Amino acid sequence: MIAPIRKLPTNAFGKDYVVGDLHGCFDLLQRLLNDIQFDINHDRLFSVGDLIDRGPDSLKCLELVNEPWFYAVRGNHEIIALDFFESYLMTGRLESLQDINYTGFLEYGGEWVDQYFLAAEQRMTPEFDRGLSMIGTLPLILVVGDGEKRFHIIHAELSSKGQKTSESPVWLNTEVDVWLDENRVPPRVEDRLIWSRTLMSSQYVKQPNSRLQSGLSPTFCGHTYESRPRQALSHICIDTGAFASIESADDIDTDFGLTVFDVKASSWISASYCREHFVRGKLSLNNQRIALTKRKN
Numbered sequence: 359m360i361a362p363i364r365k366l367p368t369n370a371f372g373k374d375y376v377v378g379d380l381h382g383c384f385d386l387l388q389r390l391l392n393d394i395q396f397d398i399n400h401d402r403l404f405s406v407g408d409l410i411d412r413g414p415d416s417l418k419c420l421e422l423v424n425e426p427w428f429y430a431v432r433g434n435h436e437i438i439a440l441d442f443f444e445s446y447l448m449t450g451r452l453e454s455l456q457d458i459n460y461t462g463f464l465e466y467g468g469e470w471v472d473q474y475f476l477a478a479e480q481r482m483t484p485e486f487d488r489g490l491s492m493i494g495t496l497p498l499i500l501v502v503g504d505g506e507k508r509f510h511i512i513h514a515e516l517s518s519k520g521q522k523t524s525e526s527p528v529w530l531n532t533e534v535d536v537w538l539d540e541n542r543v544p545p546r547v548e549d550r551l552i553w554s555r556t557l558m559s560s561q562y563v564k565q566p567n568s569r570l571q572s573g574l575s576p577t578f579c580g581h582t583y584e585s586r587p588r589q590a591l592s593h594i595c596i597d598t599g600a601f602a603s604i605e606s607a608d609d610i611d612t613d614f615g616l617t618v619f620d621v622k623a624s625s626w627i628s629a630s631y632c633r634e635h636f637v638r639g640k641l642s643l644n645n646q647r648i649a650l651t652k653r654k655n
Contacts, residue, residue: 360495362543363534366429368503372400374621376511379406379433379580381601382413382470386616389629393636394618398427403618404500406580407433407513411467412601417474420489423496432496433513434552434581438463440493443482447490451480467601498543498551501534509621510534514581515554515593516547516574528557528591530573558582562590578619585613587626587641594619594641596626603630613637 375396380387396403407430409423410416422428442463446452455475457464474486482490500511508531510516516529529547537543543551550556557563559582571591580597587596599614615630615637628637 360497361541362497362548363499363501363538363541364497365501365538366503368507369400369402372397372402374402374404374502374509376404376406376578376596376619376621378596378598378617378619379408379583379600380413380419380616381408381411381435381467382416382419383600383604383616383631384413384415384418386600386603386629386631387419387618390616390618390627390636393627393629394620398425401427403428404502404511404578405430406511406578406596407431407496408435408580408597409433410439411435411463411470413604416470417486417489420492423492429500429511430496431500431511431513432493432498432552435467436493436496437552438466439468439490442468443490446482452482453480498548499534499537501538508575510575510577512551512577512579514552514579515550515557516577517550517554517556517591518547519556526571526573527562528571528574528593530571531575532573553581555582557590557593558584558588558595560590563588576621578621583614585615586639587617587619589641598628600630603632 377387409419409430423430438461441459441461442457444459455464455472471486474483476483502509502511517527518529519527569589574592577593579593579595582595583597583599583602585598587594587598596617596619598617600616602614613630615628617626617628619626624642625638625640
């Protein structure tokens with residue numbers, strides 16, 4: 359059984375980075391890792407999930423899970439992929455790529471799997487099977503480090519709207535630690551970890567005093583994209599619409615892209631299909647101060 363929540367130690371030898379929703383944009387990630395001089399022997403890269411769908415290289419992104427320096431949580435696109443292939447995972451047989459369970463997988467970016475379907479053999483290719491099996495190994499929450507160096511990786515939100523009577527609208531470290539000790543995430547929490555957009559679509563994003571939530575370590579997430587990273591109640595959302603920059607490549611006014619966040623430096627860098635230069639910024643975990651600079655590659 360794969361643990362739904364996993365604890366990792368502080369990185370004592372290198373840097374920790376977090377990347378937003380990849381959605382198959384493997385080449386953008388390579389540009390970013392080259393620019394920051396990512397050291398595969400000492401640095402770590404954490405993903406907030408949604409490795410697959412919509413972009414050009416979903417399987418390459420999924421295969422990153424094999425790398426010893428790469429850690430990811432499960433996103434909603436990984437969930438619907440597992441739902442779509444539920445019967446195939448049990449029987450090893452697939453008559454057609456029809457969404458008989460109405461998961462929405464093919465409709466929301468999953469059409470890339472067609473190139474790996476062996477119709478005559480009624481199965482997927484071995485390389486796809488290996489990638490699909492990796493999805494099942496992904497946890498829902500990563501807890502990294504301790505004390506002041508602690509941070510979390512999730513896909514959507516730790517929001518607890520309608521589920522708590524305390525003053526906190528989000529789940530706190532103490533509750534996350536209980537789940538860690540019990541090796542379980544309550545179903546009511548799991549759904550919001552994958553699907554919720556409460557915080558990033560609320561007034562908390564715009565209120566300076568709500569950037570940090572007492573009792574909750576910095577919590578990196580994705581799922582709800584905008585053109586810049588933003589923060590609410592200790593959640594730092596770094597989904598900046600990598601896949602949307604493909605669709606906007608001819609629109610010079612659109613600034614979506616893929617963002618990588620340097621945890622220790624509280625700085626980020628973004629690459630896009632619709633611009634040649636990188637965009638860089640600094641996001642204070644205390645007051646959401648963002649400064650932008652641009653340079654050519």
